[in-house]
Amino acid sequence: MKTNRFSSLLMACFLVVALLVPQAAMAATTIKISGSTTVQPLAQQWAAAYHKLHSDVTVIVAGGGSGVGFTDVRDGKVDIGMSSREPNAGWESSLTKTRVARDAVCVAVNPKNPVKNLTKAQIKSIFTGQITNWKQVGGPNAGIVLCGRTGASGTYAYFKETFLGGSRQSARTKQYASNGMVRSAVARTKYAIGYVSVAYVNSTVRGVVTDGVAPTEANAAAGRYPYVRPLYFLTNGPATGASKAFIAWCISKAGQNIAAKEYLRR
Amino acid sequence: MSDLSNADLTLETPLTASNSPAATAKLLTGGRRARITESLAAVTLAACALFSALVVILVVVFVFREALPLFAKQAAYFLTHGGWDMQLDDAWSNTETWFGALELIAATAMTTLGAIVASVVLGLGCAVFLAEIAPGWLRKPVEVVIQLLAGIPSVVFGLVGLMVVVPLLTNLVPVNAFDVVTDVPLDGASLAAAVLVLTFMILPFFTSVAVDSLRTVPRTYLDGSLALGLTKWRTISKVQVPAAVPGLLAGAVLASGRAIGEAIAISMVSGSIAFIPTLKYGMQYFPFMPVRTLASTLVESGGETMSVPNIRVALFGLAALLLIWSLLLSLGARVLITWYSNRTSVATGRSL
Amino acid sequence: MNSSMLKRGLRLRSTLGPIVCGLAALVVAAACIFIFGYLIQQGWHALNWTFLSTDPQPSLLEEQAGGIRIPIAGTLILVILSTLLSLPIAVGAAIYLAEYLDERRWWTRGIRLGLEVLAGVPSVVFGMFGIAMFSKHMFTVLSSQGAEGAQAAFGRSFLVASIVMGIHVLPFVIKTAEESIRSVPVGYRQGAAALGITKFRALRKIVIPAAAPGIATGTILGMGLTAGDTAIVWLTLGGTINFATDNWWQAPHWLEVLRGPGSTLTTFIYFTSPAGEGNATGLAFGAAAVLVLVVLVLNLAALLIARLSAARG
Numbered sequence: 001m002k003t004n005r006f007s008s009l010l011m012a013c014f015l016v017v018a019l020l021v022p023q024a025a026m027a028a029t030t031i032k033i034s035g036s037t038t039v040q041p042l043a044q045q046w047a048a049a050y051h052k053l054h055s056d057v058t059v060i061v062a063g064g065g066s067g068v069g070f071t072d073v074r075d076g077k078v079d080i081g082m083s084s085r086e087p088n089a090g091w092e093s094s095l096t097k098t099r100v101a102r103d104a105v106c107v108a109v110n111p112k113n114p115v116k117n118l119t120k121a122q123i124k125s126i127f128t129g130q131i132t133n134w135k136q137v138g139g140p141n142a143g144i145v146l147c148g149r150t151g152a153s154g155t156y157a158y159f160k161e162t163f164l165g166g167s168r169q170s171a172r173t174k175q176y177a178s179n180g181m182v183r184s185a186v187a188r189t190k191y192a193i194g195y196v197s198v199a200y201v202n203s204t205v206r207g208v209v210t211d212g213v214a215p216t217e218a219n220a221a222a223g224r225y226p227y228v229r230p231l232y233f234l235t236n237g238p239a240t241g242a243s244k245a246f247i248a249w250c251i252s253k254a255g256q257n258i259a260a261k262e263y264l265r266r
Numbered sequence: 267m268s269d270l271s272n273a274d275l276t277l278e279t280p281l282t283a284s285n286s287p288a289a290t291a292k293l294l295t296g297g298r299r300a301r302i303t304e305s306l307a308a309v310t311l312a313a314c315a316l317f318s319a320l321v322v323i324l325v326v327v328f329v330f331r332e333a334l335p336l337f338a339k340q341a342a343y344f345l346t347h348g349g350w351d352m353q354l355d356d357a358w359s360n361t362e363t364w365f366g367a368l369e370l371i372a373a374t375a376m377t378t379l380g381a382i383v384a385s386v387v388l389g390l391g392c393a394v395f396l397a398e399i400a401p402g403w404l405r406k407p408v409e410v411v412i413q414l415l416a417g418i419p420s421v422v423f424g425l426v427g428l429m430v431v432v433p434l435l436t437n438l439v440p441v442n443a444f445d446v447v448t449d450v451p452l453d454g455a456s457l458a459a460a461v462l463v464l465t466f467m468i469l470p471f472f473t474s475v476a477v478d479s480l481r482t483v484p485r486t487y488l489d490g491s492l493a494l495g496l497t498k499w500r501t502i503s504k505v506q507v508p509a510a511v512p513g514l515l516a517g518a519v520l521a522s523g524r525a526i527g528e529a530i531a532i533s534m535v536s537g538s539i540a541f542i543p544t545l546k547y548g549m550q551y552f553p554f555m556p557v558r559t560l561a562s563t564l565v566e567s568g569g570e571t572m573s574v575p576n577i578r579v580a581l582f583g584l585a586a587l588l589l590i591w592s593l594l595l596s597l598g599a600r601v602l603i604t605w606y607s608n609r610t611s612v613a614t615g616r617s618l
Numbered sequence: 619m620n621s622s623m624l625k626r627g628l629r630l631r632s633t634l635g636p637i638v639c640g641l642a643a644l645v646v647a648a649a650c651i652f653i654f655g656y657l658i659q660q661g662w663h664a665l666n667w668t669f670l671s672t673d674p675q676p677s678l679l680e681e682q683a684g685g686i687r688i689p690i691a692g693t694l695i696l697v698i699l700s701t702l703l704s705l706p707i708a709v710g711a712a713i714y715l716a717e718y719l720d721e722r723r724w725w726t727r728g729i730r731l732g733l734e735v736l737a738g739v740p741s742v743v744f745g746m747f748g749i750a751m752f753s754k755h756m757f758t759v760l761s762s763q764g765a766e767g768a769q770a771a772f773g774r775s776f777l778v779a780s781i782v783m784g785i786h787v788l789p790f791v792i793k794t795a796e797e798s799i800r801s802v803p804v805g806y807r808q809g810a811a812a813l814g815i816t817k818f819r820a821l822r823k824i825v826i827p828a829a830a831p832g833i834a835t836g837t838i839l840g841m842g843l844t845a846g847d848t849a850i851v852w853l854t855l856g857g858t859i860n861f862a863t864d865n866w867w868q869a870p871h872w873l874e875v876l877r878g879p880g881s882t883l884t885t886f887i888y889f890t891s892p893a894g895e896g897n898a899t900g901l902a903f904g905a906a907a908v909l910v911l912v913v914l915v916l917n918l919a920a921l922l923i924a925r926l927s928a929a930r931g
Contacts, residue, residue: 145453172449184894187892313710315714315719322736325743391638392642395639400643419909421846530852533893534893564743582746596735
C-alpha cells in the first residue's frame with residue numbers, strides 16, 4: 001500500500017518535471033508591448049501577422065494609454081511601448097522612438113444626433129464646458145454629455161493641444177480608459193460627444209465634419225483633414241534583438257500595408 | 267448452536283511475533299515512525315493555519331506601505347478635499363499633485379447606505395417569509411432561489427444593470443435636467459442604478475443572517491406571546507423581530523462590508539464622474555447624478571497607472587482607505603455577533 | 619377608538635403583514651429568475667459548439683467575430699490552479715483549527731480573527747496587492763520578465779492571479795471545511811482512540827473521509843467564487859484577451875501560458891460589454907450565459923453533495 005502510493009507520487013512529480021523542463025529549453029521569444037489604445041489594434045494585427053511569419057516569436061499587446069506605454073517601457077516591464085504622442089520632456093533622452101504609422105483624431109457623436117457639422121472653435125467651447133446645450137450649436141434642446149479620456153491618453157494630449165489650445169477638458173467630462181470605451185459610451189448615449197481616433201469610427205458612431213472637412217481616412221491621407229498625428233513604438237534605448245526585428249518588419253512594406261487598411265502609413 | 271464445551275479453542279492462525287497483541291498494537295500505532303509522522307503532521311497543519319491567519323497581515327502591510335508616502339504628506343487633505351478627476355489628469359505631467367478623495371468616499375458611503383436600507387427592508391421581508399410564513403413545500407425552493415442571487419458573478423449584475431436598469435432609469439430622468447443641473451450631465455448610469463444593483467447583490471447575505479437570527483429567537487418567547495393571545499403576525503413583528511435585532515444588525519454590517527468592496531458592477535452602472543450628489547437642485551435630480559466609488563475607481567484606474575509614482579501612491583491610498591473601512595465593518599459585525607450570543611446565552615427566561 | 623375598530627385594524631395588519639413579506643420574497647425571487655432568463659434569452663445563440671470552440675477575434679471595425687474558447691479555457695485554468703494552490707492549505711488549516719487547537723488559548727482567537735479579517739478584505743484590494751507585490755523582481759518566475767535586463771517583472775499572469783485568488787477564497791473554504799470536520803460524530807474519534815490509532819492517522823483514515831462531502835462543498839464554493847470574480851482577475855491577468863502563445867492546448871506551452879496574461883469569462887464580459895471596449899454585446903451575453911450556467915451547475919453540485927451525504931447519514 002505505502003510503496004504503491006509513494007511510487008505513484010514520484011511518478012507524478014517526474015511527469016510534471018518532464019513536461020515542464022523541455023519548455024525551458026524551447027524558450028520561445030516573447031515581445032511584450034503596452035501603451036496607447038489607439039495603436040493597440042494595429043499592434044495586435046501586426047502581432048498576429050508577424051507570428052504567422054515567425055512562429056517562434058509571440059507578441060503580447062496590452063493597453064493602458066500612451067502614458068502607460070512610456071512608464072512601462074522605461075521601467076522595463078515591457079519591451080516596446082506604444083504611444084500616440086511625443087514623450088514628455090525629459091524622457092526624450094532615454095527613450096528611442098520609431099514612427100510606425102499615423103492616425104487622425106476626430107470628434108464623434110451618436111448617429112441619432114442631428115448635428116453633423118462643427119467648427120473647431122465650437123468643439124473647443126463644447127469640451128471646455130462653455131457650450132453646454134446642443135441648441136447652442138444648432139441641435140435639439142438637450143444637454144451635451146462629454147466623453148473623454150483619462151490623463152494617460154495620448155489621444156487626449158493631442159486633442160488638448162490641437163483642439164483645446166492647451167486648456168483642460170471640462171470637469172463634467174466622463175473619463176474613459178480607451179478609444180473603444182469612448183466610442184461605446186457615445187454609441188449608447190444619444191446626446192454624447194467624444195473624441196476618438198478616426199480608425200475607431202464605425203457604424204455605431206458618426207464622425208463630425210470639422211471645419212467643412214469630413215474626418216475620413218481618405219481625407220486624412222490626402223491632407224485635407226489636418227488633424228493627424230504620428231504613432232510611435234518606443235524602446236528603452238535603441239531596439240535590440242527580437243524587438244528590433246519586429247519593429248523593422250512593422251515599418252517595412254508588408255507591415256505598412258497592414259497599417260494602411262485602417263490607419264495611415266508612416 | 268454448537269456445544270461450547272466442545273469448542274476448539276485453538277486459534278485459526280497461531281500467534282507469532284508478527285500478529286501478537288504487541289505487534290498489532292505497533293501496527294496500529296506505528297511505533298517511532300508514527301511519532302515522527304504525527305509531529306510532522308501537527309507542525310505542517312499548524313503552519314497551514316498560521317499561514318492562513320497571517321497572510322492577511324501581509325496584504326494589509328503591503329497596501330499600507332505603498333500608501334505611506336501619501337498619508338505622511340497629505341492625509342488630511344486626502345480625506346477632506348475632492349477634485350479627483352482633475353487631479354488624475356494633472357498628475358501625468360505634474361508630480362506634485364495632491365489628491366483629494368472626498369467625492370469617492372462620499373459616493374461609497376451613499377451607495378452603501380442606500381443599498382443597505384433597501385436590502386434590509388426587502389431582506390427582512392424575505393427572511394420573515396422564509397422563517398415563519400412560507401408553507402413547508404415553498405420554503406426550500408424560495409430559499410434556494412434567493413441564495414442563487416449570491417452566486418451570480420458581479421460582472422453579470424453589471425451587464426444586466428447596464429443593459430436593462432440604466433436605459434430604464436435614463437427614461438425617468440426629468441426632461442429639463444440638462445438646463446437645471448449644470449454641474450454634471452444626468453443619465454441613467456447614476457447613483458440610483460448603483461444602489462439598485464448593489465441592493466440585489468448584498469440582499470442574499472443579509473437574508474441568510476436574518477433568517478438565522480429569526481430562527482434562533484427562543485421558542486419560549488413566541489409561544490408565550492401566542493399564549494397571551496397575540497396573532498402570529500403580531501408575534502413576529504412585536505416579539506420575534508425585535509428579539510432578533512442584534513443579529514439583524516450584524517447581518518446589515520456584514521452586508522455593508524460586502525457592499526463597499528463591490529467594484530465591477532458599480533463601475534459598469536454608476537457613471538464615470540467623481541461627483542458628490544447634491545440636493546441643491548431638488549430631490550428629483552438627486553438619484554440620477556453620476557458617482558464613482560472607491561472600489562470602482564481602483565478597478566478602472568488600477569491596472570494602467572501603476573507606473574507613475576504619485577498616482578500609484580494615491581491609488582494605494584484609496585486601497586488602504588477601503589481596507590480600513592471594510593475591516594472596521596467586518597470586525598464590527600463580529601463584535602455584534604459575539605455580544606448578541608453572549609446576551610442570549612445568559613438571557614433565557616429573562617425578558618429583553 | 620373602540621375595541622372592535624382596534625380588532626379590525628389588527629386583523630387587517632395581521633393579514634397584510636404576511637402578504638407584504640411574501641411580496642418581498644416574490645420580488646427578490648423574480649429578480650433572480652429575471653436575470654437568469656434575460657441572460658439565457660440574450661445569450662442563447664452562444665450555446666452552440668462553434669461559438670464555444672472558436673477563439674475570439676478582436677477586430678477594430680467589424681463586430682467582434684469569433685467565439686469564447688479562450689475565455690472558457692482561461693476560467694478553467696484559473697479555477698483549477700487556484701483550487702490546487704489553496705485546497706491543501708485550507709484543509710490543513712481547517713484540520714488544525716478543528717482538531718488540534720485549544721479554544722482557550724489566546725492565540726486561537728488571534729488565528730480566528732486573522733481569518734475573519736481576511737474574509738472581509740474586498741477583492742479589488744487583493745487585486746491591487748497582487749499587481750504591486752508580484753511586480754517585484756523576485757517574482758519574475760511567476761510572470762514573465764519585463765524586458766531584457768529589467769528590474770521589474772510584468773507582474774500579471776495566470777500564476778499570479780491564481781495565487782491571489784487562492785488567498786481570497788481561503789477563509790471561506792476553511793470555514794466550511796472546519797464545520798464539516800467538527801460535525802463528524804465524536805464517536806468516530808473515540809472509537810479510533812480506543813483502537814489505539816494515533817491522532818493524525820485517525821484523521822487521515824477516518825475523520826477526513828467522513829468529512830469529505832462537507833469539504834467538497836466548501837471547495838465547490840471556492841470554485842464558484844473564483845469563476846465569478848472579476849476585480850482580481852482584471853487587475854492581475856493583464857486586461858488582454860489572448861493567451862501568451864498560440865497553441866496553448868499543447869502541453870509544452872503550458873508553462874508559458876501560465877506565466878502569461880489572458881482572459882477569463884469574467885474579464886471577457888467586462889472587456890466586451892458596452893462599459894468596456896466593445897460593441898460586441900452579443901459576445902458578452904454569450905459569455906455571461908455560459909458563466910451563469912457554470913455557476914448554476916456548481917451550486918447544484920454543492921447542493922447535491924450536501925443532500926447525498928445527509929441521506930447517507
